[in-house]
Amino acid sequence: MAGSLHYSHHPHPGSGEPPEPDDLYAEPPPWDIGRPQPAFLALAEAGAIRGRVLDAGCGTGEHVLMCAALGLDATGIDLASRALRTAEGKAHERGRTARFLRWDALKLVDLHETFGTVLDCGLFHIFGSDDRAAYVDSLRAAIRPGGRYFMLCFSDRQPGEWGRVHKLARAEIEASFAEGWRIDSIEPSTIDITTDPDGIRAWLVALTRT
Template sequence: MADPTRHLHHGSKTPLKPDDLYASPPPWDIGRPQPAFLALAAAGAVRGRVLDVGCGTGEHTLMAAGLGLDATGVDLASRALRAAEAKASDRGRTARFLLHDARQLVDLQESFDTVLDCGLFHIFFDDDRAAYVEGLRSVVPPGGRYFMLGFSDRQPGEWGRVRKLTRDEIAASCADGWRIDSIEPTTIDITTDPDGVRAWLVALTRI
């Protein structure tokens, strides 16, 4: 299987700029929402004001907008955000896309009923992850939901800078201020392997 994180480094450990990730379509940019998130939408779990963190080219933001919801996507890749805005225009959907660091969500000074995270949580290590989770707590009011798709420790092989997640690690990271509703095995679809990548679908409720 090809490494979808190969775009994250130059054969060494030198990180690329966010825009460089979208110089050509990365494997996670599949041109449609992930099936696991589509199922959540069909079940009515995506509701209220929606924040799509690390939104990329906006498929999950636009999924929420297509439900008639107030949808915001944030990312640090301006190239991806321009593509997202073009998609919104082409599809006749109203959504907001912001160039913003997901580790500084508190600076948004807003609240969201639903947060969607496909492939962001698993790139953060230690302090960055703690800052991200703290920011999530700041923007999700009690009763709000956080849904995350992240690489699972069940996925074989090396995957660059992605930190494959264990159940215990997820639970420990989200112990403060959240109720863990479920951590279920699923897959993330990518363009480079028809079987996708083994992942966890995590559902949390803010308490």
Template sequence: MTGLPPHPHPDAANARRPDELYLTPPPWDIGRPQPAFAGLAEAGAITGRVLDVGCGTGEHVLLAAGLGLDATGVDLASTALTAAERKARDRGRPARFLRQDARNLVELGESFDTVLDCGLFHIFSGDDRTAFVESLRSVLVPGGHYFMLCFSDRQPADGWPRVHRVTREEITASFADGWRIDSIEPATIEITADPDGIRAWLVTTTRI
């Protein structure tokens, strides 16, 4: 999940390259799937070929692989991808991890039924956000689902002044063309640095 800063000093985090974020375990790397995504798996919502964008050390890719699904994760942090591959070997779960910019997923030349995103959408703004949403649409099959956890504007700015806290209106605007927004629900992103976690939105969209 290369997207959240590794500590409550975002100025320093923004200056770091993706690989450097994983030199020590970052707070979003909780060693298990986020409860919101685990709930989706239990409900049978994660299906078909699965892509996790900004996969970090791979917990959600391995969650999908554990369901017997074809699972791929992409990230720009090679250190995280190496850790993800090691986890896959240790757990005996077939999964694929690729170094790929999530704004250019069309380069994969593949299609997916489900896309997962924990903590990536909210790092983009302006043209980058537009490119990211178009990139998602380029690889998601019609009728496929994009599930996203992002920082919510309900989260206080204290400690996170440079992390964009997303409003419902921004989500609606971003997915206004070629998508159906099925739900935007309050959720939590668990982190190791704060037992209360981060206030988030769990968003379900369908590509149309």
């Protein structure tokens, strides 16, 4: 595992010191819904997820296992060992072949691998401006030219306070990917959670690495 434990990758209501990644999975967190997010499932069913797949901030692995079920070479990374153990257990129970690594998403260059598709549900929006730029650079190193990046993040339309999560405006996303990417679409979407039937107002972003 490369990198540090300086970030968590999902909503954590409240303030104060960032929680350790494993602390987020001491109990099932709201975003751990036991199935793929509908927005990503629709992409998979439409055939948009192709090639070798990386899920950045994979949690307990539902999107990795979704891709593995399609016969894709699927890898998930996270800093939460507890979540990764759960993901590996799911893969065994379901008879799926998938790889799970404890790895820092800001250090993808150190994997020395490239992917045709990167998925990101709830990781991009935890970064401040400096780390956001570093993460985009990290993604650029991991996605082959012509590869796709699909991201679900909190929208600025979502009310309330959400701790370290940055609720993003469309313009912020566009600015982050202004160089080296083609923005294919930024569409209103939803992140399902277990604690609110209405879910979280989100953006579904599709980009191509140029």
